[in-house]
Amino acid sequence: MLVLTRKTGEVITIGQDVRVKVISIQDGQVKLGIEAPRELMIFRAELYEQIQRQNEKATRITKTFVAKAAGLLAVAPKGQRESHNNKEHWVRRPLIKDSNNRK
Amino acid sequence: MKFHNRQFGELTYDETHVFRFPEGIIGFEHLRKFLVVDEEDAEPFRWLVSLEDSDLSFPLIHPMVVVPEYTVPCASGATIFVVAVLTEPVEESTVNLRAPIIIDHTKRMGRQVIHDNDGYALQHRLFPEFSPTRSR
Numbered sequence: 001m002l003v004l005t006r007k008t009g010e011v012i013t014i015g016q017d018v019r020v021k022v023i024s025i026q027d028g029q030v031k032l033g034i035e036a037p038r039e040l041m042i043f044r045a046e047l048y049e050q051i052q053r054q055n056e057k058a059t060r061i062t063k064t065f066v067a068k069a070a071g072l073l074a075v076a077p078k079g080q081r082e083s084h085n086n087k088e089h090w091v092r093r094p095l096i097k098d099s100n101n102r103k
Numbered sequence: 104m105k106f107h108n109r110q111f112g113e114l115t116y117d118e119t120h121v122f123r124f125p126e127g128i129i130g131f132e133h134l135r136k137f138l139v140v141d142e143e144d145a146e147p148f149r150w151l152v153s154l155e156d157s158d159l160s161f162p163l164i165h166p167m168v169v170v171p172e173y174t175v176p177c178a179s180g181a182t183i184f185v186v187a188v189l190t191e192p193v194e195e196s197t198v199n200l201r202a203p204i205i206i207d208h209t210k211r212m213g214r215q216v217i218h219d220n221d222g223y224a225l226q227h228r229l230f231p232e233f234s235p236t237r238s239r
Contacts, residue, residue, distance in 0.1 A: 041126060043217055050225050051202045051217070052130030058161045058186045063110050066162050067144045069189050069196055072230065073168070 108157050111140060111150075121154065122206060122213040129202060129215050134159065137213060139206065148187060151204065151213075162187040166200055169229060175203050175218060182206040187229065194233035197226035 023031040136154040153159040163184035166173040189196040200223035
């Protein structure tokens with residue numbers, strides 16, 4: 001790991017497009033300003049890891065389970081549960097598994 | 104074209120069904136091509152199915168089903184989903200409001216972003232009405 005020491009107001013650059021500036025240091029907290037291309041995703045590492053864990057959990061969910069949750073959602077006592085939008089592109093162009101389900 | 108997914112079996116699709124995710128999904132950055140599968144008995148859930156890994160699919164739901172006023176800035180015209188993390192018991196299931204998946208139909212592209220609003224929880228209960236133990 002590269003370790004650099006910087007003072008308030010100083011900058012490091014990463015590649016050509018990324019600049020990280022130390023805005024302030026106070027009470028053990030460093031405030032950083034980051035300039036980077038929009039398409040570059042920048043996260044607090046712990047947030048990234050939490051999202052990663054949620055995504056990983058989601059990949060283990062089965063169809064059966066989704067059908068169960070869908071059933072529960074259908075009877076759940078909540079007003080907004082009805083569809084809010086029926087203009088979705090893939091609903092009109094549904095991807096149907098197996099041709100015997102078509103139409 | 105056909106793709107075999109472990110859960111869904113053989114899926115028939117064409118190029119117009121494919122969404123490109125230039126950055127992948129968080130934690131799955133190597134996966135760039137997905138289908139959105141709409142299964143009848145899963146309504147209102149959808150599935151984001153990887154075209155590169157036959158084991159991988161993510162259940163999605165529109166966040167507005169859970170939080171009617173949910174919005175994502177700069178996503179007008181796009182479809183917004185959140186990942187549904189269903190658990191056992193199902194009543195304890197959550198959705199990840201913090202990292203919505205934005206699908207742009209015109210560009211046929213998708214992206215998982217992190218919402219600036221940290222009031223949106225990573226684990227927002229899908230069935231708040233079944234939450235007798237939570238005090239607020």
